[in-house]
Amino acid sequence: AANDTNGDGFPEAGETVTYTFSVKNTGNIRLENVKINDSYIGVVNLAIVPSTLDPGQTGNAQVTYTITQIDIQNGVIYNSALGQGNTPPTVDDPDGTTVNDTSKDPTNPSTPGDPYYDPTCPDCTVVPLPNNPKIAIVKEIASFSGDINNAKVGDVISYLFTVTNIGNTVLTNVRVTDPMPGLSTPSLDPADVANSTGDLDGNGSLDLHEKWLYRANYTITTSDIAKGKVVNQALAEATGPPTPVDPTGKDVSDLSDGSSPTGDDPTVLDINGCKVIAHNALSPNGDSKNDIFKIDGIECYPQNTVEIYNRWGVIVFHTNGYDNTANAFNGYSNGRAVVKQSAGLPTGTYYYIIKYVDSDSKEQSSAGYLYLSMQ
Structure with missing residues (x-):
């Protein structure tokens, strides 16, 4: 031996x-x-x-x-x-x-x-001489284009993949897949990966202790912001050499870790961006400033209801699926109790109630006062 x-x-x-x-x-x-x-x-x-x-x-x-x-x-x-x-x-x-x-x-x-x-x-x-083919992949967050405390749809996460041969044999047929939608599937062919660096053979193989680096970008979606985090794992796979015990070579794989070659924990980026915050004043006078009742973060929760009441407790506005654009309160009533719904509401203080279903399917609500100025 x-x-x-x-x-x-x-x-x-x-x-x-x-x-x-x-x-x-x-x-x-x-x-x-x-x-x-x-x-x-x-x-x-x-x-x-x-x-x-x-x-x-x-x-x-x-x-x-x-x-x-x-x-x-x-x-x-x-x-x-x-x-x-x-x-x-x-x-x-x-x-x-x-x-x-x-x-x-x-x-x-x-x-x-x-x-x-x-x-x-x-x-x-x-x-x-028992072979020990092993591969390791680390998927790190290299950068984030936005503010994690105020993430927006369209912000970009840049990921850095590091694939390493940590066994005792050369690895062939090395490949990396990533289930994240919109993320490029990494490849070990330098002709297809312009941003690759490292000691590459160009044939999908990794010699002992070789590393392969690759960057790929992912664009934040509404769903990501609603969840408050982006969680993902990539998979690295390869094949060891043929031996008497494994005539076709032993297949090996590794799920990515966020920092360690020996770990298997998903890569996680915590983000904030779906906090429901109501702006408590509007002045729909046509100057394109504060023309609607703006509710930050409501677009993350399409299953929502917004109600607005006047000082006497009469509902003057009600809608489902509030979106800050086509379906938003602009100082005009759609409440049945109002005599002239097409007329602008009088200047004054109103009371709003916002209800929505969060990413965990739980109903949430917030309420407060809103000042309307029609001048």
Whole structure:
């Protein structure tokens, strides 16, 4: 098994595997200059101790191999060694005889049907290197064009996405989707993303520890203002390399967090903009100033009712769906108790009642006095 130097539970390039070699003289004559060759791990003419073996004697050697990123991508190391020795010269064999044998691993767990079994090298030493493909996405609020304490329809939130490869393998088919209406779907193709920065390959892949940055904008709607916040999460997805365990590669994903690569909390922007505030004076004299009874925030709650009463408690104006434009009080009555509805109401103080259903489907109300000047 790999030596997990950093203790994270997964092998990484730069960590090591320790190989122990044992060579036994199974013949009936002494072997000299016994050595080992293993091309995969770079062992050439490695001498064992002792290097001369009498019949039945065993020699040993140990080598530390440094894992490469290619090994990690493959998800496994297959290798075999060649043990070699020479018999001493004799009258009949003055040069001696070279004997050799290919290694076998008695602890090799792979058998036919096992994902790590390689029929081309059934006796290979097998070191599984479990892949750990991981992706992380952070979706931050980079800027807000308006005032969060007085947000308006049309204000823009600028989001910054940071997609990072935090695993131990290269990721391919990297993609980011965002369900927020009107928000561009991020892509890892620089040809399609003019504002991208970072180390991009242009092929939808992320190398180890690479980051990909992207900005996208979202425009505030009436519904957002009514809710008092904008809540959203993006999704990053990718595929790890094919391995014996995952022949097609392991699919990984991550929901965005507002600040941390390891978190999964939605990105939230709290805004104020739907406070119902009635302006308590109007003067509909045609100067385009205070010509209507203005109720800030009422457009956020289309399910509303506005009533206005005169000093004697007689209703002089009533409407549903007040909107500050086409459906608004401009000093003229529509109350049935008024004799001449088309005539402007007299200057004076009136009483209003505003009722509306909020974003939580709860009925709210406010009331107060309104001064009307018809001069």
